[in-house]
Amino acid sequence: MSLTIKLHISNHPNFLAQPKIHQNPTKILPKYIYQTNPLRPIVLNHTKMSSISSQSKRVIKSSLIDPDGGSLIDLVVPENERNLRVSEAESLPKIRLTKIDLEWVHVLSEGWASPLKGFMRENEYLQSLHFNSLRLADGSFVNMSLPIVLAIDDKAKDDIGSSPNVALVAPNGDLVAILRSIEIYKHNKEERIARTWGTTAPGLPYVEEVITPAGNWLIGGELEVLKEIKYNDGLDQYRISPKELRKEFDRREADAVFAFQLRNPVHNGHALLMNDTRQRLLDMGYKNPILLLHPLGGFTKADDVPLDVRMEQHSKVLEDGVLDPETTVVAIFPSPMHYAGPTEVQWHAKARINAGANFYIVGRDPAGMGHPTEKRDLYDPDHGKKVLSMAPGLEKLNILPFRVAAYDTMAKKMSFFDPSRAKDFLFISGTKMRSFARTGENPPDGFMCPGGWKVLVNYYASLQEGESKQPATVSA
Amino acid sequence: MSLTIKLHISNHPNFLAQPKIHQNPTKILPKYIYQTNPLRPIVLNHTKMSSISSQSKRVIKSSLIDPDGGSLIDLVVPENERNLRVSEAESLPKIRLTKIDLEWVHVLSEGWASPLKGFMRENEYLQSLHFNSLRLADGSFVNMSLPIVLAIDDKAKDDIGSSPNVALVAPNGDLVAILRSIEIYKHNKEERIARTWGTTAPGLPYVEEVITPAGNWLIGGELEVLKEIKYNDGLDQYRISPKELRKEFDRREADAVFAFQLRNPVHNGHALLMNDTRQRLLDMGYKNPILLLHPLGGFTKADDVPLDVRMEQHSKVLEDGVLDPETTVVAIFPSPMHYAGPTEVQWHAKARINAGANFYIVGRDPAGMGHPTEKRDLYDPDHGKKVLSMAPGLEKLNILPFRVAAYDTMAKKMSFFDPSRAKDFLFISGTKMRSFARTGENPPDGFMCPGGWKVLVNYYASLQEGESKQPATVSA
Numbered sequence: 001m002s003l004t005i006k007l008h009i010s011n012h013p014n015f016l017a018q019p020k021i022h023q024n025p026t027k028i029l030p031k032y033i034y035q036t037n038p039l040r041p042i043v044l045n046h047t048k049m050s051s052i053s054s055q056s057k058r059v060i061k062s063s064l065i066d067p068d069g070g071s072l073i074d075l076v077v078p079e080n081e082r083n084l085r086v087s088e089a090e091s092l093p094k095i096r097l098t099k100i101d102l103e104w105v106h107v108l109s110e111g112w113a114s115p116l117k118g119f120m121r122e123n124e125y126l127q128s129l130h131f132n133s134l135r136l137a138d139g140s141f142v143n144m145s146l147p148i149v150l151a152i153d154d155k156a157k158d159d160i161g162s163s164p165n166v167a168l169v170a171p172n173g174d175l176v177a178i179l180r181s182i183e184i185y186k187h188n189k190e191e192r193i194a195r196t197w198g199t200t201a202p203g204l205p206y207v208e209e210v211i212t213p214a215g216n217w218l219i220g221g222e223l224e225v226l227k228e229i230k231y232n233d234g235l236d237q238y239r240i241s242p243k244e245l246r247k248e249f250d251r252r253e254a255d256a257v258f259a260f261q262l263r264n265p266v267h268n269g270h271a272l273l274m275n276d277t278r279q280r281l282l283d284m285g286y287k288n289p290i291l292l293l294h295p296l297g298g299f300t301k302a303d304d305v306p307l308d309v310r311m312e313q314h315s316k317v318l319e320d321g322v323l324d325p326e327t328t329v330v331a332i333f334p335s336p337m338h339y340a341g342p343t344e345v346q347w348h349a350k351a352r353i354n355a356g357a358n359f360y361i362v363g364r365d366p367a368g369m370g371h372p373t374e375k376r377d378l379y380d381p382d383h384g385k386k387v388l389s390m391a392p393g394l395e396k397l398n399i400l401p402f403r404v405a406a407y408d409t410m411a412k413k414m415s416f417f418d419p420s421r422a423k424d425f426l427f428i429s430g431t432k433m434r435s436f437a438r439t440g441e442n443p444p445d446g447f448m449c450p451g452g453w454k455v456l457v458n459y460y461a462s463l464q465e466g467e468s469k470q471p472a473t474v475s476a
Numbered sequence: 477m478s479l480t481i482k483l484h485i486s487n488h489p490n491f492l493a494q495p496k497i498h499q500n501p502t503k504i505l506p507k508y509i510y511q512t513n514p515l516r517p518i519v520l521n522h523t524k525m526s527s528i529s530s531q532s533k534r535v536i537k538s539s540l541i542d543p544d545g546g547s548l549i550d551l552v553v554p555e556n557e558r559n560l561r562v563s564e565a566e567s568l569p570k571i572r573l574t575k576i577d578l579e580w581v582h583v584l585s586e587g588w589a590s591p592l593k594g595f596m597r598e599n600e601y602l603q604s605l606h607f608n609s610l611r612l613a614d615g616s617f618v619n620m621s622l623p624i625v626l627a628i629d630d631k632a633k634d635d636i637g638s639s640p641n642v643a644l645v646a647p648n649g650d651l652v653a654i655l656r657s658i659e660i661y662k663h664n665k666e667e668r669i670a671r672t673w674g675t676t677a678p679g680l681p682y683v684e685e686v687i688t689p690a691g692n693w694l695i696g697g698e699l700e701v702l703k704e705i706k707y708n709d710g711l712d713q714y715r716i717s718p719k720e721l722r723k724e725f726d727r728r729e730a731d732a733v734f735a736f737q738l739r740n741p742v743h744n745g746h747a748l749l750m751n752d753t754r755q756r757l758l759d760m761g762y763k764n765p766i767l768l769l770h771p772l773g774g775f776t777k778a779d780d781v782p783l784d785v786r787m788e789q790h791s792k793v794l795e796d797g798v799l800d801p802e803t804t805v806v807a808i809f810p811s812p813m814h815y816a817g818p819t820e821v822q823w824h825a826k827a828r829i830n831a832g833a834n835f836y837i838v839g840r841d842p843a844g845m846g847h848p849t850e851k852r853d854l855y856d857p858d859h860g861k862k863v864l865s866m867a868p869g870l871e872k873l874n875i876l877p878f879r880v881a882a883y884d885t886m887a888k889k890m891s892f893f894d895p896s897r898a899k900d901f902l903f904i905s906g907t908k909m910r911s912f913a914r915t916g917e918n919p920p921d922g923f924m925c926p927g928g929w930k931v932l933v934n935y936y937a938s939l940q941e942g943e944s945k946q947p948a949t950v951s952a
Binding site: 126131133139141145190195197198200201343379386390392395 | 598599602603605606607608609611615617662664666667670671673674675676677818819855856859862863866867868871
């Protein structure tokens with residue numbers, strides 16, 4: 001493995017000098033870097049760093065990792081063109097967006113899906129469905145595992161007629177964007193579902209919420225977003241764009257950024273893992289690894305903990321000192337959730353490349369759930385990390401596999417699972433945790449910081465107070 | 477487009493001189509070369525030819541196109557090692573193959589699936605399912621759209637125990653092969669079906685015949701085939717391996733090989749298309765384009781015309797002079813048929829690269845069929861050629877789209893469809909053709925050569941004579 005890394009670095013056109021941290025690569029390489037697939041060596045991306053240090057420059061650039069396609073896409077219309085575009089939008093045929101369509105407009109507008117410049121055209125849709133990747137003009141691939149598409153029904157299609165451009169309208173009636181040079185093509189829902197989820201069983205949350213009620217056409221084109229998407233829910237300050245995140249990593253002089261995707265409260269097992277990852281990056285020679293704690297903020301299924309509660313819980317985790325605010329950035333990832341396992345985890349990783357993360361932590365069964373109609377996991381729990389390690393377009397991202405943490409009944413805290421004394425460990429699933437919080441029962445000491453736990457208990461108590469506080473199906 | 481081609485050729489490391497046939501590229505490029513996807517220019521593969529001609533060598537190599545992975549895989553044990561291997565196989569745990577498993581052993585043994593060296597391991601299976609391609613050690617991709625896997629049940633898995641190697645046994649009890657360094661992993665049938673076919677609807681022929689009855693485990697490993705697979709059905713002389721096909725193209729001094737995949741009788745529309753393709757290749761400057769007429773010989777669905785009848789029909793087409801035997805090679809492609817549309821057509825094209833074809837003709841709805849439970853095509857008829865033009869690993873193959881041929885009632889022959897006089901054309905589907913032959917009704921004059929038609933009529937008459945002559949579900 002050390003040989004592979006040297007080879008890749010020395011082959012890189014930006015290579016100028018062997019970085020210090022590689023002086024003894026056989027010693028500093030972490031054993032926990034995942035590499036079961038011999039076809040895909042994990043490459044540490046220090047080329048930019050090394051060229052900078054060798055040139056004795058003082059400024060650490062945000063470009064620890066290039067955005068997909070080379071530059072970050074920003075689809076928001078410049079301030080000085082806004083009025084003109086709004087007038088134009090008013091004159092165009094209009095498409096009414098759902099709340100989740102609007103989340104995708106948000107995702108696209110800030111370049112999380114770079115190099116996509118709008119909702120997918122058919123050639124992008126087909127590449128995404130069949131190859132989970134897009135080929136660029138230079139022959140290289142970027143990852144693109146989820147179709148990012150906009151569905152319309154027959155009536156909307158008729159209303160558009162032969163107009164080359166359309167306006168997109170938010171659920172509240174606000175004009176949101178122009179979609180240009182549109183292309184309308186068939187929405188074969190069955191095929192989309194089968195190829196994305198690997199099942200067509202009824203009960204998939206995103207399918208039931210989004211796809212089944214959607215129209216039989218997809219409309220692609222270039223997107224021009226009239227102004228930044230805001231939710232006015234008290235959480236907008238956490239909705240930090242990839243561009244702003246890259247600036248923040250610069251400001252902190254990060255020399256490594258490791259992203260942690262989550263849609264659950266943070267317990268001490270997660271914290272152990274994140275702190276351990278940071279230590280290992282320090283051991284590898286990085287001076288200032290920054291954690292991007294990155295809860296998903298778009299659509300989630302009804303029994304997930306809502307975003308506002310999770311954000312409050314995450315705040316407590318930092319307040320209680322379980323994670324270090326100095327080396328942690330908490331921000332919201334605005335994407336809706338598909339629960340599409342190995343297919344979706346690629347999207348989660350790819351979007352974090354665009355936000356400047358060059359390390360990605362992957363756990364057991366990422367983006368997985370129980371099979372909706374059978375008594376088993378929908379996906380093999382190991383497939384997520386395996387597929388991630390093989391995925392076209394993710395070669396430049398370092399994949400860090402989750403070490404399994406569980407409650408250690410001897411040490412009375414969360415520890416990495418030790419198979420030699422398996423009976424000492426208690427696995428507390430998300431379902432189990434929610435059930436504790438719902439019934440008011442305390443989890444074992446050391447499972448979660450008290451401040452964070454209180455947030456959850458209060459949330460479930462508020463649910464029981466009355467129907468009016470039921471969690472919304474769409475959490476953001 | 478001419479610019480793109482020049483660019484690609486001049487960038488190629490093997491480029492030595494501009495070949496003659498490119499002296500006026502804007503004039504000689506055929507208009508019917510398919511290129512709707514701007515991301516993927518079609519590149520004409522003359523680099524090998526040009527370097528040969530510029531070096532004034534006399535021998536035309538078979539390597540008009542390199543096999544996937546660089547060298548053609550051959551898994552048949554050398555004669556002098558056979559006895560040793562047979563003795564070893566006798567001592568190993570045994571897996572009983574189905575007829576279709578044996579067809580895959582045949583496919584693998586001759587290198588149609590190069591660079592695969594045996595039934596897929598899990599990392600190959602996952603790449604095939606999710607990316608329709610395999611990443612090689614050098615970072616490049618080869619296409620691999622269908623999982624080529626061997627299923628076993630719980631009992632077979634138990635019987636194998638901890639043996640690293642197993643013997644494969646034909647349905648008739650013959651020892652066929654050794655599978656080495658085996659890896660056993662879960663066979664999630666639902667996911668495999670959904671990701672391969674884009675549907676899980678009941679009634680998919682390959683699923684019903686092969687996957688549903690199969691075991692819940694897959695076994696991968698390196699294959700050593702004890703001797704060439706033979707069927708002793710009178711058609712073995714047509715089962716020409718990729719290695720032998722490449723030799724034959726050399727012998728004929730082919731400077732282009734265009735493959736035509738089919739599983740139906742050849743009518744005059746097909747012949748028009750193939751002859752037209754040859755003429756266009758001549759117009760492009762090729763001196764000796766050879767047609768590989770390549771009927772699929774493995775599993776086909778019950779109502780397809782069986783292989784022996786099709787081979788007889790194809791012989792008549794050549795005898796009657798509809799196709800020119802001097803410039804045509806007829807051979808059997810030993811693969812089973814999946815009827816998996818855009819996913820399968822990639823396999824059909826990829827396998828022909830390994831057989832030495834550098835042009836591939838693709839039609840409307842390749843490998844498609846009606847949806848098994850709904851009144852519509854299972855696949856969008858245009859998706860096959862679109863997906864083929866985008867597929868990772870097929871960049872080196874030139875894709876030639878089918879021009880639609882139909883019966884021209886004015887000219888009383890098959891002609892290319894002319895939309896300006898659409899009403900003059902009669903479309904005769906495979907189903908319609910079979911219905912004509914079954915009822916003894918003659919198709920319009922000029923639809924098929926009389927010798928070929930007679931073969932079909934006789935076949936359907938023989939079916940009606942009695943149950944004993946019903947077509948087998950498995951045609952080869």
